[in-house]
Structure formats: C-alpha cells, structure tokens
Amino acid sequence: MKIAFYCPNKPLGHPEPSGDRTIARGIFEALNRLGHECREAAVFRARWFWRRPKGWLRAARALTEAFRLCRAWRPDLWLTYHTYYKAPDVIGPWLSRHLGIPYVLFQPMYSTKRRRDPRTRPGFHLNRAALLACRHAVTNNRNDVAALLRILPSRAVSLIPPGIFPEEFPRDEAAGLEVRRAFGLTEADTVLITVARFRPGVKWESLRFLLEALAREPLKREDFRLLIAGDGPLEDRVRDAAERSLSSRAILTGRVERSDLHRYLSAADLFVFPGIGESLGMVYLEAQACGLPVVALRQGGVDQVVEDGVTGFLVPDPDPDAFARAVARLLADRRLRLGMGRQASRFVQTRRNLHRNYRYLSRLLEAVAGGKT
Structure with missing residues (x-):
C-alpha cells in the first residue's frame, strides 16, 4: 500500500x-x-x-x-x-x-x-x-x-x-564498562543516569527538581555518581546547578546520540528523571529495555510507560524528599533493584x-x- x-x-x-x-x-x-x-x-x-x-x-x-x-x-x-x-x-x-x-x-x-x-x-x-x-x-x-x-x-x-523497538536498547555490559572508565568510574561504583535536553520549560524544571532531590537528607550519606546525558541552551545553568547540589558526584556527559544511548544506559544501575510535564516519556522505555528500574513522578502519562512498584517507583507528589527516599530505597536494596530491572526489560519486550x-x-x-x- x-x-x-x-x-x-x-x-x-x-x-x-x-x-x-x-x-x-x-x-x-x-x-x-x-x-x-x-x-x-x-x-x-x-x-x-x-x-x-x-x-x-x-x-x-x-x-x-x-x-x-x-x-x-x-x-x-x-x-x-x-x-x-x-x-x-x-x-x-x-x-x-x-x-x-x-x-x-x-x-x-x-x-x-x-x-x-x-x-x-x-x-x-x-x-x-x-x-x-x-x-x-x-x-x-x-x-x-x-x-x-x-x-x-x-x-x-x-x-x-x-x-519502542527493544533491540535498539540492549543491555551491553562491556560497552557500559567502557563508558564508566571514560568518566573515571569503576565497576564497584553505584551509578545513576538521567537523560534530557537542556532547554527552558519542563525539561529544566525536571532537572532542577532532580538535582535538588538527590542532594536531600535521605541520599546525603549514599555513595553514588550521577551521569547527566544531554546538551542544550541551558548547559551552563545545568552544570552550575549540578555543581552546587552534588559537586563531584555529578558528571555531564555531553550530547549522546540515540544510537549510542544504550551504551550509557548500560553503564548505570538506576534511571532517575522526574518527568514534569511529560505526556509519555519514551526515554523511560529506553532505560527499562536496558534493564534499569526507574524513579519518576506520577505525572502526565508516565504511568503508561512505567509500572509502579514493578519496574520502578512513581512518586505521587512532586516532593523532593519523597523522590529521594524512593531513590535511596533502590540504592540500599540491590536485590530489589536487580529484580525491578529484569521486570522492566520484560515489560518493554512483551507489552511495549x-x-x-x-x-x-x-x-x-x-x-x-x-x-x-
């Protein structure tokens, strides 16, 4: 036709x-x-x-x-x-x-x-x-x-x-290890990742909320690194906010082409992005296909691409402390994190x-x- x-x-x-x-x-x-x-x-x-x-x-x-x-x-x-x-x-x-x-x-x-x-x-x-x-x-x-x-x-x-097409986002441990090494990270490090365009509006609001949440009390004693993948007109503002909130724990990777994104997602243990104003958020499916559990806000259509309590946690209110507690729970419980990651990959393969x-x-x-x- x-x-x-x-x-x-x-x-x-x-x-x-x-x-x-x-x-x-x-x-x-x-x-x-x-x-x-x-x-x-x-x-x-x-x-x-x-x-x-x-x-x-x-x-x-x-x-x-x-x-x-x-x-x-x-x-x-x-x-x-x-x-x-x-x-x-x-x-x-x-x-x-x-x-x-x-x-x-x-x-x-x-x-x-x-x-x-x-x-x-x-x-x-x-x-x-x-x-x-x-x-x-x-x-x-x-x-x-x-x-x-x-x-x-x-x-x-x-x-x-x-x-999404799941084969475009395979979990690639070898590629993930290469990415870690490129940014001075080891296999033992616990790595969070977020992906966004650095532009005014809801993307900046989400990044600002995320950096504020990751600096809150429930996570102050957690040893983690945050990869921030993306670029855009607000790059200097994002860099300054990351430095103020997380200091050396935040790493800006620069722009990542979609064809390479699975390598960066494979370097991480957990995907974090609030999703303020997101109608759906394809990036959540991309992260889950790579075996990453998700922490996001229950807003817009995010609950159509993340199963709360199964493939990640959806925080019901835009509360940075509640968001931080959800992240801390997954960082503290490796078995839960890995189990949700397996469920996330299966969810994309079978239902999305x-x-x-x-x-x-x-x-x-x-x-x-x-x-x-």
Whole structure:
C-alpha cells in the first residue's frame, strides 16, 4: 500500500532530537519494513505558521508541492503524525478531499480551551478541521482518548500503547564498562543516569527538581555518581546547578546520540528523571529495555510507560524528599533493584514492543484504505 506521510510539528529530518521525532521515524520505518511504500509527502513545519503572512504563503507552497507529488504517485492513504493547535495539519485534509484518499491521524490532540484564547484560537480551528476530516484517529496516550471522543465517534478512535523497538536498547555490559572508565568510574561504583535536553520549560524544571532531590537528607550519606546525558541552551545553568547540589558526584556527559544511548544506559544501575510535564516519556522505555528500574513522578502519562512498584517507583507528589527516599530505597536494596530491572526489560519486550504495535497499525491502515472501517 502507498502511504503519504506528514509530520506538521517536526519533519522527519528535523535536527533537534525529541520524543516526537523518534515516534514519527519509528512509524515511518516500521511501515516500510512491513511492506508498504511510505513516503514523506511534505516537510512544511506548521508550528505557529498562521501568525505571519509568510507562513500562509509557505503553507500554500507546501500544499501545492504535496498535491503534485500525490497526483503523480497516487497514494492509497494519507497519514499525518501529531496534529494539534500549535502545529495543525492544513495539507492532509485538503489533499484527501480533492484526491479522494482516506485521511488518518496518529497521535492527534484536541483541547477545547484553546478556542478561548485569541492567541491559540486560529490553531484550534485549523486543528479541529483536520480532526473532522479524518477517517480514523489513532492515539498512543490513553489520556487523550476522552478528548478525541468529544469530536469523533468511538468507532473512529483507536488506542495503540506507546512503545519502542527493544533491540535498539540492549543491555551491553562491556560497552557500559567502557563508558564508566571514560568518566573515571569503576565497576564497584553505584551509578545513576538521567537523560534530557537542556532547554527552558519542563525539561529544566525536571532537572532542577532532580538535582535538588538527590542532594536531600535521605541520599546525603549514599555513595553514588550521577551521569547527566544531554546538551542544550541551558548547559551552563545545568552544570552550575549540578555543581552546587552534588559537586563531584555529578558528571555531564555531553550530547549522546540515540544510537549510542544504550551504551550509557548500560553503564548505570538506576534511571532517575522526574518527568514534569511529560505526556509519555519514551526515554523511560529506553532505560527499562536496558534493564534499569526507574524513579519518576506520577505525572502526565508516565504511568503508561512505567509500572509502579514493578519496574520502578512513581512518586505521587512532586516532593523532593519523597523522590529521594524512593531513590535511596533502590540504592540500599540491590536485590530489589536487580529484580525491578529484569521486570522492566520484560515489560518493554512483551507489552511495549513496537513490532507488535505497528503490525496492528498496519492492519488498521489497510482496513481504512479498503473502506472496512
């Protein structure tokens, strides 16, 4: 089946790493592996485009180019990943209508409160139009289902759990030992790791919360090291905060490419990241695939990717002392830590495995294209 693919928030080739980009690339690659001919039909980044006249011109130009491509190529279905009020899809609905092909959305979002704010109202209405035009909507976040059912019938909404390709994150003890040695760590050291983009907003809030928690009383006498993997515009601020809170116990590794991340995760004993404002948090699945238990806050959709009490601990309130106690418990109990790590790896393999999830997506898209749903 020929599938025209589009990501209005971040094109597949966008240089900035993020969970959205990772999910989009995973869908694209999986559908091609499953025998479909999936092409990126537009690279127009729609984020806040309506705020400037040039944005509308760029949108019109992108729509024209996509129309020419699709008229010549004749796809069987248009699939858009992640339309919402900041980056609404204005290409797929028009092409679907004029070319007579089914229009499907993966991970759309719908929030009626956005229509009340003049700054977000245009994006709300453009996104609403995309949702009303779609034949089927698929979400990987159960927290979004209720909102989608406010605008779409239940038969047009499907939930596919979030996941990763587990083979991309194998536990590699030899590689982990190399990473430890590169940062002056030994096999005997207890190593925590966190992974984040150093940018303003919720990522910085999570890093600041984490550093504060790891400096609290329950952990002051614990002998551990913290690897902080990432980079970004707030790198100096993160470095200063780490120095103040943990001194030499914190090590900034710099940016780690996703293809190398399993090596760094394999160097650690425990993954720690609060996840303030995280809708899901793919990095939790990546860490668990490498056999790491997790400590995070019970916020957003984190409980969809971490099993509290089984693969880690989810702290119910944003309390640094409670977070520190959860970390201290795992540091003090090696047997519990290793057992949760084994459960974490099994959880990803059996219940958050994208090979299984995207086979279902493939069958669903074929049914939509064939007029069966």
